[in-house]
Amino acid sequence: MTGFVKRLFSESTLIPVVSILIGLILGAVIMLAGHYNPFLAYGSLFAKAFGDMYNFGETIRQITPYIFTGLAVAFAFRTGLFNIGAEGQFIMGAVAAACVGVLLDAPWFLHVPLALAASALAGGLWGSIVGYLKAARGVHEVITTIMLNWIALHAANYIVRTALLEKGMARSKYIQESAWLSSPGLSELFDHARIHYGVLIALALSVLFYYVLWKTRQGYELRAVGFNPDASEYAGINVKSTFVKTMFISGLFAGVGGACEVMGVFHYQTINAAFPGYGLMGIAVALIGRNTAVGVVLGAVLIGVLTYGASGMKFGAGVPEELIHVVIALVIFFVAAGGMVELLIRRFRKKNGTVH
Amino acid sequence: MQMTIWRRRSWMAIIAAVFALTFVLAGCGKSDNNQNNGGQPPETQGGQQNEQTETGSNETSGGEEKQYYVVMVTDVGGVNDNSFNQSAWEGLQQFESEYGAKVDYLQSQSDADYVPNLNQFVKNGADLTWGIGFLMGDAVKQVADQNPDAKLAIIDQVVDAPNVASVTFKEHEGSYLVGVVAGLMTKTNKIGFVGGMEIPVIKRFEAGFTAGVKAVNPDANVIINYTGAFDAPDQGKAAAATLYNDGADIIFHAAGATGDGVFNEGIERKKAGGDVWVIGVDKDQSITFGHDITLTSMMKRVDQAVVQVSADLVNGRFQPGLTELGLAENGVGLPENNPNVPEDVLKQVDEYAQKIVSGEIVVPSE
Structure with missing residues (x-):
């Protein structure tokens, strides 16, 4: 128990928490400057996110994809790779699930796993292209992931337009009901909110994330490469194949996330004019969560609550929804500028005489 | 001792930095708000104020209704x-x-x-x-x-x-009329169309516009370009640049905020001496972008x-x-003032409008 408490107040936990507080406070200062009432604004934000069963269900719906993409980015980070491509892997997973969901007829106990497997494979392969290019050609993953995001966006639109289009609409046909991840019973419980079983898959994957990285030999190798690729190579780890494996698993997380959006929330895949934004927000989630499984889930909760509650802020206090992006940006800024926050915490501790 | 002084200084610096950041960001937040209201005509400015006066007037007008x-x-x-x-x-x-x-x-x-x-x-x-x-x-x-x-x-x-x-x-009916304007006024016989997403609504714009151009100027060529987004002015600008480079001198856009980029490209070319026009959509866009560039607009009275x-x-x-x-219900059509369109062109537009209303011309919608 004391170990838990100690851990709670260790710097790696405190830094995100303090950063979040600073972000919220600075956000309040900005609201004051704009002649808005920050207490009312934050009050309406949380009222929107947790106020009733419907909104609570929708908040969970909003959190779910962030867990997936957060895991994807965090997993790659552990091997020292910066996966900005969760967005593209997410889209490829979504469109793969849509294909299986629309075109295939199967009973649900086959259909759901098949669609999920297809999306995992699609996302994983999309990610491993990046890993391969890095391993074989030394192309930096930041470049390739960004480029592959755009390719994924337009390739997915092309697939929807040519193979799955509902005539006269800017989206695919509805997927078969046997491939839905949502159930009327669950929705009813949350007053018709679009909460779906994807959230359980997300939590299961975060356990898997922890297990693979810290309980398997493979995970040990992945993390070793993350710490020092040269030393790892010297120690006999195949660094190149590690890159490919990492990116496959990373893409798999994002891909399944995309599938859950299609199978749980919309039941169709839209022709996207722009990125849904879950993959990019996944970077923030991973940063806030410090690349740990629990941290990612908590980071996703934070970002999900803030983004979903934003419209409540507009509704209840008249604060433009865009402001929430400023708050999120501030939080990310202070998490990233951890050194600054660390200094602050140390200073505070010294003053109170608690030296560790 | 030296160390603590240094520490204190850096501590002060951090506080100063945080404050500075706060004010800079506060400034951003404020200008953001202004921007939110700035794009709207005067009578709608300041949603906050509106709300206040509105609740005030309700109190005075009695609560019975x-x-x-x-x-x-x-x-x-x-x-x-x-x-x-x-x-x-x-x-x-x-x-x-x-x-x-x-x-x-x-x-x-x-x-x-x-x-x-x-x-x-x-x-x-x-x-x-x-x-x-x-x-x-x-x-x-x-x-x-x-x-x-x-x-x-x-x-x-x-x-x-x-x-x-x-x-x-019936966007195709109004688009037909601006097509007539474009067909009569083009000098290069090349006319551009920039669409948002390729959905039935926008297809109606495209079909009507093309039909209108062809009705008065069969030699004219309408080049179609879909950007795939309604909220991407950068893509609108790129699409407009491509069309103007291809020799088009008039571009009709049906692309929402993406069309802002079409106007920006047009304005730049106009300033550089180019003889180009943009036909606006949904609202009378000369109000926003000025008569120098706006030939006319296909008003859709949302x-x-x-x-x-x-x-x-x-x-x-x-x-x-x-x-x-449609046209008959005044749901679509040209704005009242079109200072850039000559009288004889407007006369023809009126004639075509009457034919559409009477059913003599049936404008294709896809």
Whole structure:
């Protein structure tokens, strides 16, 4: 128990928490400057996110994809790779699930796993292209992931337009009901909110994330490469194949996330004019969560609550929804500028005489 | 000792930095707000002020009559898109001032927001909730089915539900007329069309426009370009640059905020001495972009539709089902003032308009 408490107040936990507080406070200062009432604004934000069963269900719906993409980015980070491509892997997973969901007829106990497997494979392969290019050609993953995001966006639109289009609409046909991840019973419980079983898959994957990285030999190798690729190579780890494996698993997380959006929330895949934004927000989630499984889930909760509650802020206090992006940006800024926050915490501790 | 002094200094520096950052960001936040209101005509400026005066006037006008609560949800374009969503919001504000109703809007950040945003209003007892735009069809249908007692309305899409009023426009008829203008006024015989997403609504613009051009100038060539987005001025600018480089001298856009980029490209070329024009869409866009570049506009009176259907609700005549607004209903057409279009061209436009209204010409819609 004391170990838990100690851990709670260790710097790696405190830094995100303090950063979040600073972000919220600075956000309040900005609201004051704009002649808005920050207490009312934050009050309406949380009222929107947790106020009733419907909104609570929708908040969970909003959190779910962030867990997936957060895991994807965090997993790659552990091997020292910066996966900005969760967005593209997410889209490829979504469109793969849509294909299986629309075109295939199967009973649900086959259909759901098949669609999920297809999306995992699609996302994983999309990610491993990046890993391969890095391993074989030394192309930096930041470049390739960004480029592959755009390719994924337009390739997915092309697939929807040519193979799955509902005539006269800017989206695919509805997927078969046997491939839905949502159930009327669950929705009813949350007053018709679009909460779906994807959230359980997300939590299961975060356990898997922890297990693979810290309980398997493979995970040990992945993390070793993350710490020092040269030393790892010297120690006999195949660094190149590690890159490919990492990116496959990373893409798999994002891909399944995309599938859950299609199978749980919309039941169709839209022709996207722009990125849904879950993959990019996944970077923030991973940063806030410090690349740990629990941290990612908590980071996703934070970002999900803030983004979903934003419209409540507009509704209840008249604060433009865009402001929430400023708050999120501030939080990310202070998490990233951890050194600054660390200094602050140390200073505070010294003053109170608690030296560790 | 030296160390502590240094530490204190760095500590002060951090505080100073944080404060500086706060003020810089505060400045940003403020200008952001101004920007939010700046894009709208004077009478709509300062949503906050409006709200205050509105509640004030309600108190004085006595509380006997029911105050209607009519609201709208935009797609990702937002109410400052200089065209479609803005027109709807202006209509709602006009309704507010005419009927003393309470109005509000929510802007969707992504397509996942459509349903919760609609629900936010419906569950707060809105008398009528508007979904603005084709893309919100599924969301409106879902919310309408789950809340059979609520009244909803949608623009540009037909939703089959007993509590939803659908309003669509015959964009092809109005586009035909601006096509006539473009066909008669082009010097290069090349005319551009920039569309947002390739959806039936925008296809109607394209089909009508092409037909209008061909009717008066069979030699003219209409080059079609779809950007795939309604909220990407950068892509609109790139598309316009391509079309102008191909020799087009007039571009008609039906792309919402993406069209802002078309105008920007046109203005730049005009300043550099180019002989180019842009035909605006949805609103009289010369109000925003000036007469130097705006040849004319294909007005789609989303604002009037919003006022009309909302007023029907107040007058107890709210009718679920489809309303289609064309030239005959004044739902589409050219603005009243077209200083850049010569008299004889306008005369021909009028003649074609009459033929369309009388049914002599049937404009293709796809």
